[in-house]
Amino acid sequence: MATITKRKNGWSVQIRRKGYPQQTRTLLTKAEAQAWAREQEGRIDRALAPINLKILKGTTLRHLIERYLKEVTPTKDSEYTEAARLKKVLREQAFCDLPLADLTPKVFADYRTARLAKVKAGTVHRELGLIRHALEVARREWDMDLLSNPLDRVKRPKLANARDRRLGPGEYERLQNALLRTRNPVVAPVVEFAIHTAMRRGEILALRWEQVNWLQRTAYIADSKTGVPRTIPLLDGALAVLQRLRPELLRGAVFPITMEALKQAWERARDRAGLVDLHFHDLRHEAISRLCEMGLTLPEVALVSGHKDPRMLFRYVNLRPADLAAKLQGRGWQQPSYSGEVAA
Secondary structure (H helix, E strand, O other), X not given: OEEXXXXXXXXXXXXXXXXXXXXXXXXXXXXXXHHHHHHHHHHXXXXXXXXXXXXXXXXXXXXXHHHHHHHOHHHOOOHHHHHHHHHHHHHHOHHHHOEHHHOOHHHHHHHHHXXXXXXXXXXXXXXXXXXXXXXXXXXXXXXXXXXXXXHHHOOOOOOOOOOOOOOOOOHHHHXXXXXXXXXXXXXXXXXXHHHXXXXXXXXXXXXXXXXXXXXXXXXXXXXXXXXXXXEEEOOHHHHHHHHHHOOOOOOOEOOOOOHHHHHHHHHHHHHHOOOOOOOOOHHHHHHHHHHHHOOOOHHHHXXXXXXXXXXXXXXXXXOOHHHHHHHHOOOOOOOOOOOOOOOO
16 A cells, blocks of 8 residues: 655655565655556556666656657658757756656746747747657657656647748848858759748758659659658749759759758858848748749649648748739729529
């Protein structure tokens, strides 16, 4: 039978059962203590090994995230951005040095509140999501006997910070001029290609010449963020970029540059152009919005962008009201005319 006692720092649980080592743990609430006791006693009754507190107390969140970075992150298409985000958490967050046994919802709720004062909700939402997944992998696949995932009880911030940044008048020209001073000759074509195709940065860098069909004017994207390959039509502008780069052998990467090199070159060119608030991903917003302004239907735009959910596609479509007003100038609604007799 478990003994639950109130302490200054929470509720202490002791479980003594003949033939099994004594188990003790302190939790914040009585409900958590009772749940943990039931879980432990249930495992003993089912002849299972009790939850190994020694492992939970001897393993920190830092150890867990480092293992996740080594074993799980490399399997994802978002490997680069995910690794950068998790390494930043490891550098800056003291809770990473807490043992898994001491991780509670309050630890992450306090982190969420403090972090929201410094960064946008989307950043916090993604960071919490990654940590939660790392804990879930540890529970289900790495024999870490966590009673529950502490982040399941932490409310993540609402995503109310969708970007609607597009290139304003003269900004593309400023960006082009800044790119002319970039040492690596591949950077400017990457930016131009992104605006003409709406492809993500990782998709562009993964594109190979063998995936370009000149006759059909298409490009095959084998690895996408959604995990679903797609073939996209290429506008004249995109084909012009490829024609300028076209090598004799037509093999290998179309844009031979690493993600880190592109990131640094982009940031330097952007800053030279005085567009410090412009993100590379904003070029995808610009491209998708241009496709809509060209008159493509939403299914046609989705074929290019790869969106499966129309609601997500709408987040990327940022039409300018002034442009729409100019398009509607001189036009008005007219009563449709009907011909033929109306059936009685």
